Amino acid sequence: MEIHIQQLNNTYSDQLIDLILTIQQKEFNIPITVEDQPDLKQIESFYIQAGGNFWGAFIDGELVGSIALVKFDEKEAAIRKMFVKKEFRGKELNIAQKLLEILITFCRENKIDHLYLGTVSVLGAAMRFYERNHFVQVEKENLPDTFPLMSADNVFYKLKINEEI
Structure with a gap:
């Protein structure tokens, strides 16, 4: 199986909505709808034009994973929409x-x-994944004022990328 990762734009909205809502609602019973996530229909304006990006992982033309970056400050950004279809994890x-x-x-x-x-405490495997990748848990009160909070999130992480030596 060959994995192809590429930048996504608005033409992928329906595939993303299908991937993400299936995982959120059916697999983890998180009470969230597409209406709660209008960014999924505005990939270019919400993510890319603001200085972030959105990527998808494809196998044989099927979208099986996603990750997005929301830039919310000059040197700060948030990971959003990190999902991988169950059978491809x-x-x-x-x-x-x-x-x-x-x-x-x-x-x-x-x-x-x-x-x-931000993530949800029921997503234990996701939390372990971030911790393995050197993310450090932070309290909600210690997030930057401009951090784009999602209502469902109750666990938060931070990673320093460009450390001055």
Whole structure:
């Protein structure tokens, strides 16, 4: 199985909505709808024009994973929409790791120094994944004022990318 990762735009909205809502609602019973996530229909204006990006992982033309970057300050950004279809998770394909590495490379190239994310405590495997990748848990009160909070999130992480030596 060959994994192809590419930047996404608005033409991928329907595939993204299908991927993400299936995981959120059916797999993890998170009470969230497409109406709660209008950004999924505005990939270009919400993510890309603001200095972030959105990537998808494809296998045989099927969207099986996603990750997005919301730039909310000159040197700060947040990870959003990191999802991998259940049957494509795990170390064999390493899709989540590949998506995260592409996003971190983008941050380095665009001089984004701090990366934040919010997640939900029921997503234990996701939390372990971020911790393995050197993300440090932070209290909600210690997030930057401009961090774009999602109502469902209750666990938050930070990663320093471009450390001054």
